[in-house]
Structure formats: C-alpha cells, structure tokens
Amino acid sequence: MAQGIFINCTKTAPCPICGGTDWCSWFQGDRGYLLSCKRACRDMYNKQDLCGRDGKMYRFISDKNCQYIYEEAGQHDAGRRKYAGAGKPPVPRKIKYVDRVEPAEDGILDVVYRSLLSKLVLEDRHYEYLRKEGWTDGMIRESMIKSFPENDYARSNGYVPKPYKSSNPTHMQLAGDILDELGISSLKGVPGAYYKPDIDAWTFTGCSGLAMPVYNVDGQIKRLRIRMDYMGIKKCCMKNGFPSFKENGEDIYLDMSGPFLIKDGAKERIKLESFSGKVRPFQSFYADTALKEKGIIKNTYMYGCESKNHCSIYCNSGNNMELCIITEGEKKGQYSNFKLNVPVISLPGVNSYMLLFEKDGSGRCLLDYMAGKGVRIFAVAFDADRNTNAAVMAYYNALLDRLVENGYAAAGTEWSMELGKGLDDLLAKGGFPQFIML
Ligand SMILES: [Zn+2]
Numbered sequence: 001m002a003q004g005i006f007i008n009c010t011k012t013a014p015c016p017i018c019g020g021t022d023w024c025s026w027f028q029g030d031r032g033y034l035l036s037c038k039r040a041c042r043d044m045y046n047k048q049d050l051c052g053r054d055g056k057m058y059r060f061i062s063d064k065n066c067q068y069i070y071e072e073a074g075q076h077d078a079g080r081r082k083y084a085g086a087g088k089p090p091v092p093r094k095i096k097y098v099d100r101v102e103p104a105e106d107g108i109l110d111v112v113y114r115s116l117l118s119k120l121v122l123e124d125r126h127y128e129y130l131r132k133e134g135w136t137d138g139m140i141r142e143s144m145i146k147s148f149p150e151n152d153y154a155r156s157n158g159y160v161p162k163p164y165k166s167s168n169p170t171h172m173q174l175a176g177d178i179l180d181e182l183g184i185s186s187l188k189g190v191p192g193a194y195y196k197p198d199i200d201a202w203t204f205t206g207c208s209g210l211a212m213p214v215y216n217v218d219g220q221i222k223r224l225r226i227r228m229d230y231m232g233i234k235k236c237c238m239k240n241g242f243p244s245f246k247e248n249g250e251d252i253y254l255d256m257s258g259p260f261l262i263k264d265g266a267k268e269r270i271k272l273e274s275f276s277g278k279v280r281p282f283q284s285f286y287a288d289t290a291l292k293e294k295g296i297i298k299n300t301y302m303y304g305c306e307s308k309n310h311c312s313i314y315c316n317s318g319n320n321m322e323l324c325i326i327t328e329g330e331k332k333g334q335y336s337n338f339k340l341n342v343p344v345i346s347l348p349g350v351n352s353y354m355l356l357f358e359k360d361g362s363g364r365c366l367l368d369y370m371a372g373k374g375v376r377i378f379a380v381a382f383d384a385d386r387n388t389n390a391a392v393m394a395y396y397n398a399l400l401d402r403l404v405e406n407g408y409a410a411a412g413t414e415w416s417m418e419l420g421k422g423l424d425d426l427l428a429k430g431g432f433p434q435f436i437m438l
Contacts, residue, residue, distance in 0.1 A: 116174065176202070380410070
C-alpha cells in the first residue's frame with residue numbers, strides 16, 4: 001500500500017489523532033493519503049473512527065503492527081466533504097526532490113567516519129557515563145565511541161559552561177582535518193557533512209554527545225548516530241553542579257537523561273520540545289519547511305545528505321555465531337555483543353524491524369547474510385517493559401511472527417523487569433536472559 005514516501009508529522013503539522021509532532025506520518029495509499037499514527041495503539045485508542053484534533057473526521061482503516069492507519073473522511077466522498085472541512089488534502093500528493101545528494105558507498109563512508117572518530121577524544125564526563133553503565137576500558141576503546149562537540153555557533157557564543165566545554169576540534173576544523181588527511185576536496189555524500197559557500201569550506205552538523213558507529217555486515221562504519229548530551233541547544237551556566245538555563249522564570253537543569261527540575265533536592269524529569277529523543281542520526285539534512293508544504297523537498301544544507309535509519313551489526317572474530325541477538329539501540333547492541341560474545345543486530349527503533357527483511361540487489365536481506373556467517377537462531381531481546389507497553393509488545397510479537405514466517409529459527413527472550421529494563425541493564429547487573437524457542 002505504501003509507496004515509500006512518508007511525510008512526518010511536525011510542529012507545524014502535528015498528528016491530528018494524537019497531537020504528536022514527530023513519529024506519526026502520512027503516506028500515499030491507493031486512493032489518497034493515509035495517516036499512520038504510532039501513538040494511538042500505545043495510548044489505547046479504540047479501533048474506531050475518531051474526530052481529530054483539527055476537527056476533521058478520521059476513519060479507522062487498519063491496525064498494522066500497532067500502527068493505526070486512518071483516512072481523512074471526505075477525501076473521496078463528496079457527500080462528506082463539507083463535514084470534513086475544507087476538503088483539501090492534508091499534504092501535497094506529489095513530492096519532488098531538488099538537488100538530492102545520495103549517500104556515498106559504505107566503503108567510502110567507512111574511511112571518512114574512521115578518520116573523523118580518530119580525530120575526536122572521549123570527554124571525561126562521557127567516559128564516566130559509560131563506566132557507570134557498566135562499560136570497561138577495553139569495551140570503550142574497542143567500541144570507538146567518541147565525544148562529538150557542540151556546534152560551532154554554540155561554541156563561539158558560550159552556550160556550554162566551562163566544565164562541559166569540548167576539548168575536541170570545532171566542526172569546521174574537523175572537516176578540514178579529514179579533507180587534509182584523506183587528500184580529498186569534498187565531503188559530498190557523507191551524511192553529517194555540508195558545504196558553507198560564504199566561507200568556501202566544508203563543515204559538519206550534528207549535536208553534542210556520544211558519536212556511535214553503525215556497522216554494516218562487513219564491519220564497515222556506514223553511519224554514525226549521536227547519543228545526545230543536550231549541550232549546545234540552549235545557553236547554559238553552571239548552577240547546583242549542573243548546566244542550567246532559565247525558562248519561564250524556572251531553573252531547568254541538564255544531565256545525560258535530559259532536562260529536569262530540582263524539587264526538594266530531588267530531580268524531577270520534565271519534557272521540553274527541543275530536547276525530545278536521546279539518539280539522533282548523524283545527518284546534514286533539513287527540508288526547507290515552506291517548500292515542503294508545496295511538495296518540494298529541498299535540503300537547507302548545501303550538498304548535505306540524509307542518513308535514513310539503519311541497523312547496526314556488532315560482531316567480532318571470536319564470537320559464537322550460532323545465536324544472533326536482535327535488540328534496539330546501538331549502545332545496547334554493542335554492549336550486549338561484548339558481554340555475550342555472540343553477534344548482535346541493533347535496530348534504530350523497535351518499529352523499524354522491517355529493515356531486517358529488506359532485500360538488496362542480490363535478493364538477500366541482513367538476516368540471510370548473518371545466516372551465511374553461521375547464525376542458526378535469531379533471538380529478539382526488546383526491553384522488558386513490553387508487558388506494560390502495548391506498542392513494544394506488538395513489535396516484539398510482530399518481529400517473531402515475521403522471522404518464523406520467513407523460515408528463520410526464532411527465539412524470544414525474557415527476564416524480570418526488576419533486573420533491568422534493557423538487555424544491557426540486565427547484563428550489567430550480571431543477569432542473563434531466558435531464551436524461549438518458538
Ligand atoms: Zn499520531
């Protein structure tokens with residue numbers, strides 16, 4: 001049904017069902033645009049037609065792996081058009097890309113990203129964070145995880161208070177050093193890099209945090225993902241031992257888990273629009289908003305490049321290849337590979353498991369390549385909160401079904417939530433998952 005182009009809900013065009021400003025999206029169906037709401041299931045909406053937050057009626061079409069699909073009532077029904085409001089389609093129907101830059105081949109990106117990581121250091125506070133999460137010095141070294149600095153604007157405008165200031169090169173120095181080292185003149189096709197014509201120089205986008213490599217099946221670094229530390233988004237000063245800024249007269253503090261207030265000496269977590277999510281793809285892509293509304297996708301970063309979502313494969317020569325774990329998140333994936341000594345595939349999100357089954361030009365998918373390396377069983381290890389999180393449970397079951405349906409030997413995993421939510425938390429505490437063969 002979907003034809004590959006998804007238009008994500010945004011702040012200016014939120015999801016009419018759940019009101020979310022990300023995650024939900026529109027896509028072209030057979031008869032017009034359909035809305036995929038990814039929170040409706042989790043938020044226990046009934047599978048029924050709903051009046052959207054924009055006052056229009058939305059007809060429930062189907063439930064696909066816990067994504068509820070809706071069609072705007074009146075789109076195809078002249079009789080109901082008046083009721084549905086203006087009757088205008090919610091988004092343009094045809095999308096045109098302007099000056100689109102495709103990512104370079106994995107082999108090239110591997111060279112560039114390895115050069116990039118070799119020029120960065122892991123800041124003390126990030127090192128301490130990983131140590132607290134159970135990482136050993138050996139794991140940290142082998143993982144190649146480094147600290148990515150705040151953007152150059154934030155740096156030159158003093159957004160980051162002194163103890164948090166980066167000891168790494170600026171984004172522009174970093175790009176220049178890579179070009180010098182590799183003896184090349186352009187970083188076109190490298191997600192994260194873009195060209196600044198006013199100063200005739202290449203530089204990088206990307207937020208401050210931990211730069212984590214995403215590996216392909218051959219061990220090449222094909223992308224980077226950044227586990228944010230939230231520095232450089234707002235101008236902060238140190239207060240009560242934390243970077244802090246004022247919003248609506250209130251002191252807001254930051255740590256690796258995001259923003260919080262201090263109430264009676266304790267941390268009270270809060271949600272802020274600009275601090276949503278923990279991990280971002282490293283990419284130099286932001287579609288021009290005004291043009292997007294007209295159905296034209298034009299990157300605001302010159303020669304910049306979109307990353308898209310990818311699985312990462314953590315596999316070492318000494319690994320026992322019979323069993324392969326499938327989990328969510330790069331940090332969890334890498335850590336589990338170190339601890340369990342088996343190959344681990346990390347998904348960028350539990351809802352993106354279909355990436356595992358995408359076939360390449362030779363008709364093989366990632367799972368086939370892993371089977372070719374000796375893997376006989378794929379075990380799904382999503383977070384243990386699935387018993388209370390309907391969406392995680394739905395994706396977990398859907399992935400297991402899909403594995404069996406496609407002829408792979410599959411296993412589920414279980415452990416008590418008290419031992420930790422994620423597989424990495426469990427392993428860090430010395431626990432071990434229970435495998436349940438299907
Ligand atoms: Zn939604």
